[in-house]
Amino acid sequence: MAEKTYLQAISDGLRQEMRRDKxxxxxxxxxxxxxxxxxxxxxxxxxxxxxxxxxxxxxETAIVGGCTGAAIMGMRPVAEMQFADFVxxxxxxxxxxxxxxxxRAGTPVPIVVRCPSGGxxxxxxxxxxxxxSSFAHIPxxxxxxxxxxxxxxxxxxxxIEDPNPVLYFEHKHLYRRIKADVPDDRYxxxxxxxxxxxxxxxxxxxxxxxxxxxxxxAADKVAEEDGISxxxxxxxxxxxxxxxxxxxxxxxxxxxMVLHEDTHTGGFGGEIAASIAEEAFEQLDAPVKRLTAxxxxxxxxxxLEKAFLPQxxxxxxxxxxxxxx
Amino acid sequence: xxxxxxxxxxxxxxxxxxxxxxxxxWVKSEGETVEADETLLEISTDKVDTEVPSPASGVxxxxxxxEGETVxxxxxxxxxxxxxxxxxxxxxxxxxxxxEAPAEAPPAAEPPEPATQEAAAESAAASGAExxxxxxxxxxxxxxxxxxxxxxxxxxxxxxxxVARIAAEHGVDxxxxxxxxxxxRVTKKDILGYIESGGAEAAAxxAPAEAPPxxxxxxxxEAPPAAxxxxxxxxAAAxxAAxEGETVExxxxxxxxxxxxxxxxxxxxxxxxxxxxxxxxxxxAIRSKLKKEYQDAYGVNPTYLAxxxxxxxxxxxxxxxxxxxxxxxxxxxxSFVKLGFAVELADGKGLIVPVxxxxxxxxxxxxxxxxxxxxxxxxxxKLLPEDVQGGTFTITNPGGYxxxxxxxxISQPQAAILGTYAxxxxxxxxxxxxxxxxxxxxxxxxxxxxxxHRLVDGALAGRFxxxxxxxxxxxxxxxx
Numbered sequence: 167m168a169e170k171t172y173l174q175a176i177s178d179g180l181r182q183e184m185r186r187d188k189x190x191x192x193x194x195x196x197x198x199x200x201x202x203x204x205x206x207x208x209x210x211x212x213x214x215x216x217x218x219x220x221x222x223x224x225x226e227t228a229i230v231g232g233c234t235g236a237a238i239m240g241m242r243p244v245a246e247m248q249f250a251d252f253v254x255x256x257x258x259x260x261x262x263x264x265x266x267x268x269x270r271a272g273t274p275v276p277i278v279v280r281c282p283s284g285g286x287x288x289x290x291x292x293x294x295x296x297x298x299s300s301f302a303h304i305p306x307x308x309x310x311x312x313x314x315x316x317x318x319x320x321x322x323x324x325x326i327e328d329p330n331p332v333l334y335f336e337h338k339h340l341y342r343r344i345k346a347d348v349p350d351d352r353y354x355x356x357x358x359x360x361x362x363x364x365x366x367x368x369x370x371x372x373x374x375x376x377x378x379x380x381x382x383x384a385a386d387k388v389a390e391e392d393g394i395s396x397x398x399x400x401x402x403x404x405x406x407x408x409x410x411x412x413x414x415x416x417x418x419x420x421x422x423m424v425l426h427e428d429t430h431t432g433g434f435g436g437e438i439a440a441s442i443a444e445e446a447f448e449q450l451d452a453p454v455k456r457l458t459a460x461x462x463x464x465x466x467x468x469x470l471e472k473a474f475l476p477q478x479x480x481x482x483x484x485x486x487x488x489x490x491x
Numbered sequence: 492x493x494x495x496x497x498x499x500x501x502x503x504x505x506x507x508x509x510x511x512x513x514x515x516x517w518v519k520s521e522g523e524t525v526e527a528d529e530t531l532l533e534i535s536t537d538k539v540d541t542e543v544p545s546p547a548s549g550v551x552x553x554x555x556x557x558e559g560e561t562v563x564x565x566x567x568x569x570x571x572x573x574x575x576x577x578x579x580x581x582x583x584x585x586x587x588x589x590x591e592a593p594a595e596a597p598p599a600a601e602p603p604e605p606a607t608q609e610a611a612a613e614s615a616a617a618s619g620a621e622x623x624x625x626x627x628x629x630x631x632x633x634x635x636x637x638x639x640x641x642x643x644x645x646x647x648x649x650x651x652x653x654v655a656r657i658a659a660e661h662g663v664d665x666x667x668x669x670x671x672x673x674x675x676r677v678t679k680k681d682i683l684g685y686i687e688s689g690g691a692e693a694a695a696x697x698a699p700a701e702a703p704p705x706x707x708x709x710x711x712x713e714a715p716p717a718a719x720x721x722x723x724x725x726x727a728a729a730x731x732a733a734x735e736g737e738t739v740e741x742x743x744x745x746x747x748x749x750x751x752x753x754x755x756x757x758x759x760x761x762x763x764x765x766x767x768x769x770x771x772x773x774x775x776a777i778r779s780k781l782k783k784e785y786q787d788a789y790g791v792n793p794t795y796l797a798x799x800x801x802x803x804x805x806x807x808x809x810x811x812x813x814x815x816x817x818x819x820x821x822x823x824x825x826s827f828v829k830l831g832f833a834v835e836l837a838d839g840k841g842l843i844v845p846v847x848x849x850x851x852x853x854x855x856x857x858x859x860x861x862x863x864x865x866x867x868x869x870x871x872x873k874l875l876p877e878d879v880q881g882g883t884f885t886i887t888n889p890g891g892y893x894x895x896x897x898x899x900x901i902s903q904p905q906a907a908i909l910g911t912y913a914x915x916x917x918x919x920x921x922x923x924x925x926x927x928x929x930x931x932x933x934x935x936x937x938x939x940x941x942x943x944h945r946l947v948d949g950a951l952a953g954r955f956x957x958x959x960x961x962x963x964x965x966x967x968x969x970x971x
Binding site: 420447448449450451452490491 | 656
């Protein structure tokens with residue numbers, strides 16, 4: 167057990183799997199010689215050689231297409247999108263081929279697509295998005311969004327083990343900001359099991375990714391200033407998502423906020439809110455609240471980006487509103 | 492439950508097991524003034540006869556259930572207009588809150604409407620369509636809040652789904668509860684605090700303060716016209732509507748009990764089933780020999796089931812966990828076997844599991860007699876309560892219909908259930924006297940052991956079945 171950043175945890179998990187399993191290889195733009203845009207694969211090419219750490223041309227279609235083929239032939243590819251935003255180029259291969267191959271032909275497609283996602287550092291509209299809900303809508307794909315270093319490693323190992331295509335959204339704003347103890351040994355974090363980030367009685371915040379920390383800071387503030395007790399559920403994986411844990415928490419607190427960094431309309435929060443309305447209506451003591459980014463591209467200007475992303479004060483205000491209801 | 496300014500009087504819960512009550516006498520009549528806590532009516536239930544005090548001071552506006560009628564607990568019996576709330580100006584509701592209007596719908600003159608908050612909430616959601624049905628409206632239209640502690644702020648009487656549900660479960664009048672939510676809304680915390688502090692009893696003695704949680708949805712027991720206003724336990728209680736070509740009949744208490752037990756067993760134990768094939772040739776031979784003797788001397792048939800039961804009891808001695816129980820965090824084992832047998836009722840519509848006590852003390856004849864006895868009494872409905880309690884291991888025998896395999900459900904809180912199936916003649920590989928493999932015709936029976944894997948592992952179950960088979964296959968003439 168050692169303290170590691172979120173980024174180191176991803177890197178370590180990937181390296182361990184490559185050492186353990188020769189079928190695992192990485193491919194992406196600048197992942198080899200340069201060690202990746204964020205240095206997740208630094209030193210990988212030296213250790214594993216250019217055939218297992220492949221520098222690809224700027225062509226996400228080719229990267230994911232190649233991975234799909236390799237996976238069908240028995241390999242366990244881990245693709246890196248330099249930014250999650252660029253995954254849209256690979257949409258066709260992911261959605262039309264990889265997601266449906268197993269259904270159509272019975273062949274598993276064990277690929278992992280690492281997608282550095284999220285904003286908070288003025289990356290602008292092409293380098294800050296959180297496209298998890300688009301892929302959550304596609305049957306055949308799995309979608310994970312780790313928030314802690316421990317989960318980052320465990321979920322990556324699970325993703326590599328999984329026989330289906332998995333989109334692994336790693337939040338760039340957590341890379342070096344978040345540090346925590348991570349077990350040295352190999353372990354897996356199961357899909358579809360939410361993590362209680364903080365226990366509480368008055369209301370529940372369902373969230374994932376970087377927003378877990380925004381929620382936690384807000385929860386600290388209202389606990390101190392208003393005596394409001396907030397429960398925070400970190401979903402960890404969006405597909406599959408832990409509906410059971412969410413409904414159990416709704417039963418406990420009867421007031422729920424769904425918080426995500428992705429934009430509002432069609433965001434995955436809508437699915438959660440609808441499921442709560444459908445299956446826990448008689449547990450509700452207030453309307454389910456959604457706190458999300460507005461329906462615009464991610465702005466570049468720091469002041470605008472701050473206004474765009476849910477901030478601690480926004481969450482505090484929303485918690486108070488919900489508590490007072 | 493109050494709909495707006497009216498205070499409802501409901502059939503109180505006079506004990507956990509009491510589900511209905513009969514009105515023996517109305518002490519007050521419609522239009523009469525009544526003080527809070529003054530006796531309003533007298534009721535009679537299975538447990539007690541008692542007086543029901545008025546939950547509020549005011550005028551007894553309307554009696555909804557007449558003397559002699561029997562209704563379910565929670566049924567609205569009468570409505571009281573609280574002091575100071577009479578004679579509202581129908582055209583000028585002081586309260587401008589539009590969402591309240593439907594919730595104020597006066598009760599129909601007929602048998603009481605569903606008086607729960609759920610119903611109120613529903614009609615609120617139905618944007619007034621129902622609420623506007625003209626009625627003999629003795630009740631005043633929406634008006635000032637009378638003595639209800641909540642204020643008239645917009646939304647003050649909005650009842651959230653969870654509050655509606657809790658109110659219905661506990662027979663609490665939401666209007667009596669001080670609200671701390673926005674605009675005086677009653678929050679979940681408010682109502683839970685109110686119930687916990689005994690407020691329900693203090694403020695509305697007619698309301699069952701401690702209604703039992705609705706575990707099994709109770710389809711309003713025998714309350715023909717009043718069925719809808721049973722304090723409907725949340726979701727499942729909606730009466731099933733018959734579609735064309737369908738017949739709907741109420742579940743019997745036994746069916747409900749079986750349904751609940753089976754579901755609970757699957758939710759409790761980790762069910763696993765292992766099967767084994769047993770050559771019953773020796774048993775078959777001995778059985779045909781004993782048959783006449785047993786019939787003539789004792790009037791009892793030495794069934795295959797009796798042989799299996801005898802062998803199972805003997806084998807259980809070596810496998811105490813199979814005869815055991817998980818009780819909390821502890822493992823319970825016993826020096827005795829209380830052997831249950833699943834018996835179908837004569838009408839084919841139910842199942843009961845009578846037990847044979849101290850089965851470990853019975854020989855083959857004793858077990859055969861005991862099985863015949865409990866089976867006969869089960870079919871004739873002459874079992875005593877103690878005959879069906881405390882089983883430690885169960886045998887079920889669906890083989891009578893020719894089935895050769897099954898995965899029965901464990902009778903809780905036991906650890907296992909043995910299934911016995913049809914004895915069928917099958918080509919079987921045996922060794923002849925020269926030690927050569929030959930095919931012979933043998934009477935083969937399948938046995939299954941379905942066990943709770945929380946306590947019994949597969950290897951243990953396998954050894955149990957192996958030993959049981961060994962006992963049956965090597966049954967000697969002098970064995971009992």
